[in-house]
Amino acid sequence: MPRSKRRTVADMGPDDDDRHCSKRLRNTTSSRRFSNKTEDTSSFSQKRCLAWFREYTSPDDPDMLGPEGMEKFCEDIGVEPENVVMLVLAWKMSARQMGFFTQQEWLKGLVDLQCDTISKLQSKLDYLRSLLNDQVTFKSIYRYAYDFARDKDQRSMDIETAKAMLQLLLGKHWVLFGQFNNFLEHSKYKVINKDQWCNILEFSRTILSDLSNYDVDGAWPVMLDEFVEWLKVSKVGDTLRS
Template identity: 45%
Template sequence: MKAATMCEFSRQEFIGGLQSLGIDTIEKFREKLPYMRSELRDDQKFREIYNFAFVWAKEKGQKSLALETAIGMWQLLFAEWHWPLVDHWCQFLQLKHNKAISRDTWSQLLEFVKTIDLQVSNYDEEGAWPYLIDEFVEYLTANGIIQRPRN
């Protein structure tokens, strides 16, 4: 729909978005939903949607995304993409961070999800990850969610 603001659609955005999808009836809208969901499983399309979501969901004039909004967006986005650690990530943020999410953290989380295995065995503590992701790995280990070899 190319909406500029989350939860707000101008008439032009709504109609233009539907037209670009070839939708002119409720039935065509229903038929198109599975295709739209399937796009979330395409790596490149997911990256585009994920990056768009940060800008779209943050409040006007803000550089960061409110924590509760970020958590909601991650739960929604990763519902189709199936990142098994998303609930642990969200719980960690609520317990340990409780601050807005920067664009850098938002972007780097996707890289973490795409490159680091579920046991975090290929995570390099000396890598250029944001401190929040480093702390998340420590949280996973300290709470027995993952088992990492000690150096």
């Protein structure tokens, strides 16, 4: 079949030229409208937020962001998985299990933060960290961390996980944290229950580093009574050695 002759602009009549210009104008307008739509990310879009979530899930389980996806997500936003800001973000989402975000949890947290892109969430990281400076909010995050981090098959948190979480939350703020961590390493305790967990925070906030305001007859858990005794013995030993 012979190739049809291609028409040039010179071959077109006035009507053809008008139709050509109109078509070109429509295409240009449509292209500009589409371009503006894709470039405008200033306002929050739940659809875009959900599409972002899907970048970290697998086709086999599109509604669950798991450990591999979490690693990529942390890399994309420039935060180590062990960074405390990830705990705050999980708290914002009311995430149930460490290392996992469900679609519902993701939307809950990021709709609240109005974040649907990497850059938007990065701009909120300082805000998320600042929440730890409020005592009431910190207490809520601290209590949340217990159920978030513990093995869901167990009622209590294993001691290694507890030490890691205490380091994350209290390591930089509690003067006696180093001694308490050392006490746990040499103690009989293999798990920490929720009552002990909550009282550790109260102890760190209310008891002076010299233990001068510690009430032996107070309602502290036995674990903390034992810590105080251990600390006193340690200090006596240090004094004798010096």
